[in-house]
Amino acid sequence: MKQLTFYFDPISPYAALAFEALPEALAGHSVEVVYRPILFAALLQALGQKGPAEIEAKRRWTFRQVAWLAHVQGVVLDPPAQHPFxxxxxxxxxxxxxxxxxxxxxxxxxxxxxxxxxxxxxxxGADANEPARLAELSRRLAPAQDPAGEAVKQRLRSETEAALGLGVFGVPTVELDGRLFWGQDALPMLRAALDGDPWFRSGIWESAAQPRPGVARKH
Known part of the structure; x- marks a missing residue:
């Protein structure tokens, strides 16, 4: 049985869409999925980037695109009252x-x-951080540990740092056999890898990622 890791942050609509589509992408394969929540904002900070919702034109496109993707996938996707949160x-x-x-x-x-x-x-469209809703979610999940405890806080920090160390730069990211597949639109590529597509043994995966000289932006 193969194992893959699904890195996500619930703030990401693309992660939500990929989560819903993942079972279909894995259909017919014996795969164990490990779910690892990480803090997307920490990835952005470490890499010196802004999130899509922090750039107005990109925010508008993001929510138009995810609305379309949800329509195509036939799933519900209601943006929360505040985003980012x-x-x-x-x-x-x-x-x-x-x-x-x-x-x-x-x-x-x-x-x-x-x-x-x-x-x-x-x-x-409700507020994701509305206290009563969070309390109800917590009651439903019945956590075994204290969400406000230092052990849980440290676990989230260490998982996010470990993901960064592996080369994870965004969510969703799926890791399979040491390869990272980023984004909801990478699921067909992930499926091809699971199916044993010979492309993944051709050396193109490695050669395509080689650095190439280019113009460096001055800050």
Whole structure:
């Protein structure tokens, strides 16, 4: 059985769409999926980038595109009342639902991830951080650990740092056999890798990523 890792932050509509489409992309294969919530904003800060929602023209396009993609996929995608918002309460809740690191069940399962995504993107436009809604979500998930505890906070930090160390720069990212597939639109490529497409043994994956000299922007 192969194992792949799904890196996500529920703040991302593309991660929500990829989450919904993932079972179809994996159909017919025996695959264990490990779900790892990470802080997208920390990736952006570490790499000196802005998020799509922080650039007005890009924000408008992003929400138009994800509305179209949801239509094509036939899934519900209702943007929350505020976006971007602070996803830390949701990310910490996700890790609080897992066992402590090193113990069986030390990553949140698909059901937990699904509850987070639906809370944000199927909430009929409600505020993702509205206290009563967060309290209800927490009651439903019944976390085994304290979401506000230092152990959970540190786990989120260490998972995000580990993802950065692997080369993860955005969400969603799927890791399979040491390869990183970024974005909802990379799922067909992931499927091809699972199917054993000979392209992945041709050397093109490696050669295409080689650095090339070019003009460097002056800051």
């Amino acid at each position: 602070n996803p830390l309460p949701l990310l910490r809740l996700a890790w609080a639902c897992a066992a402590p690191q090193g113990q069986p069940g030390d990553t949140p399962g698909r059901w937990v991830a699904e509850q987070l995504f639906h809370h944000v993107w199927r909430g009929a």
